[in-house]
Amino acid sequence: MTTWFISDLHLEPSRPASIQQLFAFLQHINGEADALYILGDLFEFWVGDDYLDTPEGQAIAPLIQALRAVSDSGVPIYFMHGNRDFLLGERFATETGCTILPEQQVVDLYGTPTLLLHGDTLCTDDADYQKARAVFRNPKWIAQVLTWTIPQRIQRAQEMREVSKESTQHKSEEIMDVNQQSVEQVMRDAKVTRLIHGHTHRPAIHDFQLEGVDVQRIVLGDWYTQGSYLRVDETSGITLLTER
Ligand code: MN
Numbered sequence: 001m002t003t004w005f006i007s008d009l010h011l012e013p014s015r016p017a018s019i020q021q022l023f024a025f026l027q028h029i030n031g032e033a034d035a036l037y038i039l040g041d042l043f044e045f046w047v048g049d050d051y052l053d054t055p056e057g058q059a060i061a062p063l064i065q066a067l068r069a070v071s072d073s074g075v076p077i078y079f080m081h082g083n084r085d086f087l088l089g090e091r092f093a094t095e096t097g098c099t100i101l102p103e104q105q106v107v108d109l110y111g112t113p114t115l116l117l118h119g120d121t122l123c124t125d126d127a128d129y130q131k132a133r134a135v136f137r138n139p140k141w142i143a144q145v146l147t148w149t150i151p152q153r154i155q156r157a158q159e160m161r162e163v164s165k166e167s168t169q170h171k172s173e174e175i176m177d178v179n180q181q182s183v184e185q186v187m188r189d190a191k192v193t194r195l196i197h198g199h200t201h202r203p204a205i206h207d208f209q210l211e212g213v214d215v216q217r218i219v220l221g222d223w224y225t226q227g228s229y230l231r232v233d234e235t236s237g238i239t240l241l242t243e244r
Contacts, residue, residue, distance in 0.1 A: 007039035007198025008222035031073035040082025040118035047153035049091035071097030119199030122178035
C-alpha cells in the first residue's frame, strides 16, 4: 500500500487552483492509501478554529468535508503544525477526522524508522527566526492571542507575514535552509535513518552517511507553486513529485 505526504500548501482564497488540485488529490487517495500526512502550512495562515464560525470561515467547509471524506474512507490523516498554522486546534481535527501530531514524530514507514518534522526547527542558522518562533509557540502567548478578536488576529498575521517577507529578502539562501548539524542531531536523537520535512520549499532527496550508515533526508516542495507531494509505496519505493 501507499503513504502520502504533502506540506506547505499555503491555501488561501486567492489561490483557488491549488484548492481545486487538493480536492482532486484527496479524491484520488480516498480509500486507497495507508495514510496521509500533512506536514504543516496547510493554510497561508490560520488564526484559530473559531474562524470557522465567521462568514468568511464558512468557505473552509468544503475543504473540511473533503478531508473528512478521506478519513471516513479509512485513510487516517495526520497533521503537523507549520509556522503559518500553529493555531490550528482540536476542533479542526475533530471536524476533519485528522490527528494532530507533536512537532516531531517517528513513524515506521514500511520498515524504515522515519522522523517527520515541519522543518523550520532545522533552520538554526536563522537566529532571528528561531527567537521569534520561541515566542509564538509559547502556550501562554498562544492563549493570549486567542483572546483577541478574529479581525485583530488576522491583522496581526498579515503584519507578521509582511515582516517575514521583508526580512527574508535580506537573508541568504544558506541562512534560510536547514543546518546540516541540526539535521544530523535530530536524526541521531530520534535513531532514524530517514527524515522527511517541508518548510524550505526546496524539494530534494539528500542521501548521506551518518556514523557510517546510509541515511536519507527527503524535502517536500510546496503545493501552491510546485504541486509537490511524496508517495512512499511499500513495494515500488519513493516518488517525490515536484511538477504537475
Ligand atoms: Mn513553513
